[in-house]
Amino acid sequence: MDSVLQLTPRQRVELFEQTTQQTGIDAVIVEKDFWVCWTLKELFRLPAIGEHLIFKGGTSLSKVFKVIERFSEDIDVSIDRGFLGFGGANEPGAGGSNKEKQRRIEALKTACQQKIALELFPALEAAIKAKAGKSEKWTLRLDDDDPDKQTVLFDYPTSFAPAAAGYIRRLVKIEMGARADHWPCETRTVTPYVAEQFPKGFREPSCAIKVLSVERTFWEKATILHAEFHRPAEKPMPERFSRHYCDCYELIRKGVAKSAAAKLDLLARVAEHKNLFFKTSWARYGEAAKGTLRIMPPEHRLKALRDDYGKMQQMFFGEPPNFDTMLGTLKQWESEFNQQ
Known part of the structure; x- marks a missing residue:
């Protein structure tokens, strides 16, 4: 992938636009997809640090499982708790009172913040500088809008005008x-669209990464909708919340939801985990189970959800799923799952 960084901005535009001609994917998306994959690498x-992500x-x-047909532009990466010293007896859920568990969770957050700010951020910045150099217009910064101080923003060197x-x-x-x-997980590869279309132009078109299983991700998404x-x-x-409904719709269509439904122990594990780490007074994760799981939006959210969905049409490859069809599929799956 590093060979793309050696190209001039004009040459990159040509490469991204040639990929657009081959795939029909917007060139701006092709460009960002490259930088998403390169950043993952x-x-x-x-x-x-990398082996603990x-x-x-x-x-x-x-990008990995190819089960949704839209562009996903952010990178969601987790650091192993054991690597931060919170495994075994120090696990937040390892026992003790609720107050003690919350104390461990806060200590874990602090340890994660420090690992990102003092080690991961400088290491990633050095890696980008070594490959992209100083001539490129890029910045790496911590996201000031993240109250947890655990989000990093990479303003990559774009070759297109802002209006595009x-x-x-x-x-x-x-x-x-x-x-x-982090359970269950597997090792997979990720490849940018430019390398899929022109593999001979890349000495290293793909990179191997550790990824959460697709069934686990379905239950993570389903419990987001339940909350x-x-x-x-x-x-x-x-x-930008409508993407979760659309993702669950695609996972139902592609058969992932069916295989996940055979793993109710995994759903229970996800719900228990969220009840510990993402507890709110209203999410009702205890009801995220067969018979009471809710993935349909409530009636009063439909207008806002429809408007939000309308704004993300550029993210789809081809014709976006019809909003009402999407909700109909979610409703049918929810009903069938809860009645089985």
Whole structure:
């Protein structure tokens, strides 16, 4: 992948536009996809850190498992808790009172913040500088909008004019943390669209990364929707949230939900984990089980959800799923799952 960094901006535009001609994918998306994959490669090759990371979330569904047909622009990476000194008896859920568990979770967050700020960030910045140099216009910065101070933003060197971006943000958002459960996982490869179309132009078109299993990711998504169903009406739905509904719809269509439904122990593990690490007074993770799981949005959220979904149309490859069809599929799956 590093060979692309040796090209001039004009040559990169030509490469990205040639990929667009082959795939029909917007050139701005092709460019950002390259930088997402390149950033993943650099992250997982960081000395003493990379081996303790796991890739998860929506981007893993599109880039690794290829089960969703939209562009996923952010990187969701988790740091192993054991690497931070919170394994075994120090696990937040290893016993003790609820107060003690919360104390461990706060200590884990602090340890993660320090690992990112003092080790991972400088190491990634050095890796980018070694490959991209000083002539490229790029910055790496901590996200000031993240109250947990665990998100890094990579403003990559774009070759396109700002007006061409539309819904696409010209940065790679690397969301990190250490609360995620890393089981089950597997090693897979990730390849940018440019390398898929022109593999002979790359000495190393792909990179190997550790990724959370696709069934686990389905249950992670489903429990996000379950919590959203129970969110108090006065609390606004987060922005760019419709993607979770769309992802679950695609996972149902592709058969992932069916295989996940045979692993109710995994659903229980996800719900228990969220009840510990992402506990709220209203999410009702204890009801995220057969018979009471909710993945459909409540009626009062539909307008906001439809509007949010309309804004993300540029992210799809080909014709986006019809909004009402998507909800109909979710409703049918929810009903069948709860009645089995």
